[in-house]
């Protein structure tokens with residue numbers, strides 16, 4: 001890896017240190033890393049210069065770091081509880097045959113009772129999506145990701161180190177069918193996941209850099225895919 | 238998430254146990270435990286979201302979404318896998334990404350409504366740059382009338398959500414890069430690369446507006 005304007009190309013520290021600078025500035029490096037940066041800064045003008053922009057960014061951000069930009073409030077918490085009550089009263093009717101309309105009605109009542117003006121600015125699409133997400137959570141006793149994982153990647157195909165892998169996060173409302181379609185169109189297999197944060201690892205058959213990029217672009221443009229990243233870096237030039 | 242150097246191991250362990258107990262309570266539908274979680278953790282999450290979303294009403298909504306997700310999935314939290322704050326920021330990150338994407342799509346629609354269609358990516362960037370932000374549009378004015386802080390704020394708004402989130406998690410929330418990797422579900426190297434690319438983009442934007450990012454110290 002080379003960065004432009006590297007004044008000390010022979011210094012093995014430089015490439016490591018220049019990437020650590022943001023966390024040097026926010027004070028979260030461990031003591032060994034911090035000492036390494038300190039040492040390197042003494043001899044590298046480029047890194048000292050890089051540090052300036054990060055310091056400025058930090059100054060800009062620290063101004064608002066402790067300001068009460070947003071604060072929790074009893075009203076805010078009460079509203080969350082209301083939403084939960086709506087969900088759970090929906091849950092109580094789980095055994096009834098008309099569960100979906102009942103829950104939708106409960107949810108829309110909750111929305112109507114929510115006085116904050118922001119709802120009136122939310123698009124219809126967003127409301128529908130939120131409703132869908134909530135319904136999925138309520139309707140499937142196991143969380144949706146687990147459910148998908150069981151049916152789609154239970155066999156856990158072996159991870160093949162020579163094949164490219166992607167980290168992928170699906171929208172909460174993606175259906176099993178949509179995932180199958182995506183996997184088929186990319187000749188991919190889910191080899192790992194979901195992580196605690198809902199990240200799956202997708203192994204692709206495509207081996208060339210160009211094909212990988214193409215696959216990533218296609219996946220990213222899918223409306224039910226939230227995040228796609230190559231495992232092992234985002235392909236720096 | 239916060240820098241824990243100097244903290245004794247025993248204290249850290251105690252914290253881990255406290256978090257596990259709190260989340261067990263919430264998984265058991267204990268609303269008082271849920272309220273404790275709300276007041277302890279939502280301020281930092283709210284401030285992070287404010288940097289990204291700008292509107293308190295929108296942040297209210299996203300914090301509610303995060304809290305409801307926590308209520309529904311508390312039993313999935315595993316204190317052995319990481320800190321509670323990391324888990325919560327992971328959820329907030331997903332919700333924020335979605336909200337940013339909604340905002341981006343909305344702005345794009347506005348641009349397409351006012352201009353002829355057929356934007357290239359660069360053209361879209363330029364149109365986007367002038368929309369909804371009191372951005373410095375001409376370089377002369379930039380040099381004469383704009384504080385560097387304003388220009389940086391404007392430039393931060395031009396970053397992609399992925400880059401923006403790494404910058405805010407680093408500078409506003411003060412996460413370690415390891416925590417950012419957990420929160421965003423990316424390898425550590427990707428986090429570092431995103432940060433590096435974000436910095437590169439910021440420097441380019443400043444230069445484009447007639448400002449040298451390296452004159453910063455002298456300018457102050």
Ligand SMILES: [Zn+2]
Nearest residue numbers: 014044046047
């Ligand atoms: Zn250096």
